[in-house]
Amino acid sequence: MKIRKISKRSLPNAASEPWVDATRRVYCEGEYAFVPVKEGYPFDGEIPDRRPYSGPGYQRMGDTLLLHGDAPTADELAALIAWEKPSCVIHAATHEGVMRTPKASVLFGQPHDVTFREAGITYTLDPSKVMFSQGNRGEKLRLRSLVKPGERIADMFAGIGYFTLSAALAGGNVHAVEINPVSFAYLEKNIEANDLAGRVTPELGDCRERLFGIYDRILMGHFEAPDFLKTALDHAEPGTVLHVHGVGDRKNDITETLEGAGFTYIISEHKVKKYAGRLWHSVWDVNLI
Ligand SMILES: C[S@+](CC[C@H](N)C(=O)[O-])C[C@H]1O[C@@H](n2cnc3c(N)ncnc32)[C@H](O)[C@@H]1O
Helix, strand or coil: CEEEEEEHHHHHHHCCCCCECCCCCCEEECCEEEEEECCCCCCCEECCCCCCCCCCCCEEECCEEEEECCCCCHHHHHHHHHHHCCCEEEEEEEEECCCCEEEEEEEEECCCCEEEEECCEEEEECCCCCCCCHHHHHHHHHHHHHCCCCCEEEECCCCCCCCHHHHHHCCCEEEEEECCHHHHHHHHHHHHHCCCCCCEEEEECCHHHHCCCCCCEEEECCCCHHHHHHHHHCCCCCCCEEEEEEECCCHHHHHHHHHHCCCCEEEEEEEEEEEECCEEEEEEEEEEC
16 A cells, blocks of 8 residues: 555644545554555555454444454454554453443453543443443434433433433433442443533432332333333323333233233334344333323
8 A cells, every 4th residue: 555654643634635545544653644645646655455354343432442242363353453453452241230240351451441422422431340332322312312301201220321311411300320339430420521410310229219209201221121110110100201121022021010000001112232142122112191
């Protein structure tokens, strides 16, 4: 690949130059950027073409990469590090227990807090300590489109603010309950960072004991959420909407609990993301009528 060697600082100015081959990636080392040059333009030298990374999928969070599923081979890991130049690579084989704590092994570097933006929201977390799924992005955006300003909302499983921040950004007043003190500390940080302190009341504890009064909308972003539905219904009335997450087919469990509690309802199912094998992570929207 033909390149021109320029300082990294002048990279933004160079982006619109006619000689830049924008179909290839710029390679950076230290203070310098090696910018691919189009055919027919002067160049400073040639470097070997880098083969695009083609190993297992990953999430980038700040300068840290997170892989799920099977651990990468040594060659795949080396290729990923060469391609992305992260400061840390973490493999989370699975998430454990009710707190959904990552079962993480560090493959490269030292885990640390990372800050990144997703759909206009800033998140800080340490991916080796708490979970974050980019697969929930569509559901967060859907939630944002549903929430109306001033709604009283309970988030029973707030985590680091996965759904709380989206609901608050849309104008809801969110009571955000989280049982894990590590996640809770990030939740508080993320509320501040997004200037949402006026709209979110965070509370550390078990949602089965912490909900208070009646809500217009109840967020139940946990795979075992159908088992918590009775608690949620104690804080609901006709007009309340519940978003009950689960893995596999939990619709019958949900409707049985609703009918047992004497509610009439409309229920609709939305797929969030593939979970494992043929299983889906879904959310059932329940409108109480
Ligand atoms: C955010 S994670 C699940 C996220 C998302 N549904 C996913 O896996 O794609 C669920 C959160 O609920 C919290 N949690 C579990 N049981 C709880 C309880 N009884 N009360 C409050 N929070 C709880 C966990 O600590 C965890 O942070």
